[in-house]
Amino acid sequence: MKKWLSIILGIMTATGGFLDVGAFATAGVAGAKFGLGLIWAMLLGTVAIILLLEMAGRFAAVSGKTYMDAIREDFGFKFYLLPLTSELIANSLMLAAEIGGIAIALSLFTGISWHSVFPVAALLVWVLCWRAPFSLIENVPALLGLVTLSFVVAVFVLGGPQPEVLSTLWKPNIKQGELANYLYLSAAILGAIISPYLLYFYSSGAREEKWSEDDLVANRVTSIVGMGFGSLSAIALIFLAAIVLQPLNISASTLGEVGITMAKPFGVIGSLLFAGGLFACCLGAALEVALSVGYNIAQGLGWEWGEDKKPVEAARFNLAMTIFLLVAVAIGLIGIDPLQLALFGSTITALFLPISLVPLLVLMNDRQYLGDKTNRRFTNSAILLVLVIAFVVAAVSLPLEFLSGGG
């Protein structure tokens, strides 16, 4: 009974925690600009993250090692610096954007400018990283994030998409000169959904909770069902932006504009539901990003780590996490809109995906770690294919986007 309760909790947290600022931003902009023409990227990203999360959990449960432990031990210190550097760059942008997302949610609740409440949002993230137990960080924001399922309800309340919007699902409406932006958004969606920080956080969480082979079923069910349900909110947000924003020629250039999608079907309540979802999802993701960087540094260098320890019991881990948070706050204080920062950070993440994920594929086929629990050929091929797509799209679109002056 306890095991099933744990599985249900896992599904609920994976569902509620699916969205982050990158998903909010990319889904909103994609729907507003290209209708349903980028749903393929969201679906592809969802399949990839389901496979990858299941792999990261299986690796930690069977080998007793986190993903970063194994990278350092199997690939050596020089190689370890590659995923570490790519994570530091991409995650500093994403953490700044996540804190910005929390600030915008607070701003929608209070009417105070998001710039003014940004330091409050950053302080909230730091306090929770500093002292909250792992179970609270893992569960509470994600359970609050279940409010984003209201996006699915909103699509039905609005009567679903009109035929001309629906046709963009298989025939994207890409106007002349917008191909670069379409590709940039494709890469951003893949980067936002297939976020490597999730894998580092998930595999570290499996060790924090001392998973063993007995937890493999829970791991599989949680990844497939939870992330599957979670993607519904993101897909619903694309539908909402296509139905509400595109006809009004609103390009969703800020998260506040994305929030209009919920005001149309539900009025003030809708705006509050959007703000609540944004707050919960960005808070959960900010905690995961900050912790994952702390884990990456501490595990790679062999330091004591663990969110359930007092800060002085894992001093270097907590100091590294705090310094990283300060760097992200400094980036956020520059004042770039969190939505634009999230789009850029997500595309950079897509560009770095091979660095972060190829080692996982190698490790998942190592019998020394996994015995008979290694990957099947289909899983390897599917992940390789997604990695190539994400990398090529990001590598092509980033220079084009810069040359065209940004979206």
Place this chain on the structure above:
Amino acid sequence: MPESDQQKEDLSIGDIIDNQLETHDKRKIGRVADIVAEWREDGSLVLTDIVSGPQALARRVSSHLRPIFAFFLRDRFEHRIPIDDIDDFEPTLHLRKNAADYEVGQSDRWIADHILRWIPGSGH
């Protein structure tokens, strides 16, 4: 030959380098950055110490970094642990003594005592 001796003979450098160092009181204090070996009179090359610290890591990234790190750090963070202190050579190297007995990982205590103690809720 006893099985444990046979296992020690079969070790490769990959079984030691980059592995986790864990003390008797279950504290993770660092990872193996390098090894020290010495030629014996009988012609054998014997592993004597493992090394942990940023200078050894810098050497592994590039030999050009070696003098730069040596100039700035002056061996202060370079620590050796005698090979006899290692209980077993699993992916985690279990050490015989407690964390307080090793210089490796003392930066954890220094940071706790000098920085974190000023921050509320640190548990100091």
